[in-house]
Amino acid sequence: MTLPKLKASQFTSDITPIWCPGCGDFHVLMSITKALANLGRPPEEIAVISGIGCSSRIPAYTNCYGFHGVHGRSLAVAAGLKVARPDLTVMAMSGDGDGFSIGGNHFLHACRRNVDMTYVVMDNRIYGMTKGQPSPTTEPDWDTALSPGGTGLSPFHPLVIALASGANFVAREFSGNIKACTQTIKQAVEHPGFSFVQILSPCVTFRPDEKEWKTQVHDASVPETDDPARAARRIMTDDGMNVGVLFRGDRKPYFASVRDGKRDLAPLEKAFEI
Numbered sequence: 001m002t003l004p005k006l007k008a009s010q011f012t013s014d015i016t017p018i019w020c021p022g023c024g025d026f027h028v029l030m031s032i033t034k035a036l037a038n039l040g041r042p043p044e045e046i047a048v049i050s051g052i053g054c055s056s057r058i059p060a061y062t063n064c065y066g067f068h069g070v071h072g073r074s075l076a077v078a079a080g081l082k083v084a085r086p087d088l089t090v091m092a093m094s095g096d097g098d099g100f101s102i103g104g105n106h107f108l109h110a111c112r113r114n115v116d117m118t119y120v121v122m123d124n125r126i127y128g129m130t131k132g133q134p135s136p137t138t139e140p141d142w143d144t145a146l147s148p149g150g151t152g153l154s155p156f157h158p159l160v161i162a163l164a165s166g167a168n169f170v171a172r173e174f175s176g177n178i179k180a181c182t183q184t185i186k187q188a189v190e191h192p193g194f195s196f197v198q199i200l201s202p203c204v205t206f207r208p209d210e211k212e213w214k215t216q217v218h219d220a221s222v223p224e225t226d227d228p229a230r231a232a233r234r235i236m237t238d239d240g241m242n243v244g245v246l247f248r249g250d251r252k253p254y255f256a257s258v259r260d261g262k263r264d265l266a267p268l269e270k271a272f273e274i
């Protein structure tokens, strides 16, 4: 089957983003729309679900179906939608605060459940929208007025957590590498099951130091693997800045039997009729 030729502009809405000039999220938006165009599915067959945060504004800036929802709950909404409408391509978009603080527990169980959808987290190691509080991925010695002397807390490691919790595709990219981000997002969407992509996306306003990320990111020294033990060994030496696909597994997605039409939900729906 020949796929229709689509352009990224067909996936962009007419709402102008209100992100700060230079915010990494602009690049993520470009990569998302390019990846969606390359998939060959029209915008009305795609749903983009988010929580709350600067990063979570993304659904409004795409032309797909979207839901800018409740802080930390993008995965619950996205999983419910995918199970109810398996024909749609479902993407959940989040930030490090939304996804790993208030939404942390949902992250674990979304990886474990392995519903066929893609989770993109724009990680700027800060709560950008609420003006710069430390997040779970903030370095322990990051010293500001809101965290005098640093939090002293060990940072959350999203790739380790995703791998240990059962995600079927795990990757990290840098927002400024639009080509690599586009390719990885497309692969994540095409891979069955729960795919997780952490995108290092600088907050130029509250973390100007992150402008240096473009000189600090580097390709991972070890290629991607389908072996969780090898992937785990690679991330034990992770410096937080290596990019690329880490792991591509072969777990069967949750509810595949429903998608194949083998389970009849009508009796259950009838039982709950009011």
Ligand SMILES: Cc1ncc(C[n+]2csc(CCOP(=O)(O)OP(=O)(O)O)c2C)c(N)n1
Residues within 6 Å of the ligand: 052, 053, 054, 055, 056, 071, 094, 095, 096, 097, 098, 099, 122, 124, 126, 127, 128, 129, 130, 135, 203
């Ligand atoms: C239940 C609830 N608690 C707290 C908030 C306040 N709040 C809004 S966005 C946010 C953090 C956003 O950080 P992140 O997800 O990293 O997004 P960023 O703005 O950095 O892209 C918080 C704490 C809220 N909106 N709702």
Ligand code: SF4
Residues within 6 Å of the ligand: 018, 019, 020, 022, 023, 024, 025, 054, 055, 124, 128, 129, 202, 203, 204, 205, 206
């Ligand atoms: S506050 Fe930070 S994350 Fe939010 S739009 Fe500005 S640069 Fe981007």
Ligand SMILES: [Mg+2]
Residues within 6 Å of the ligand: 053, 095, 096, 097, 122, 123, 124, 125, 126, 127, 128, 135
């Ligand atoms: Mg953030």
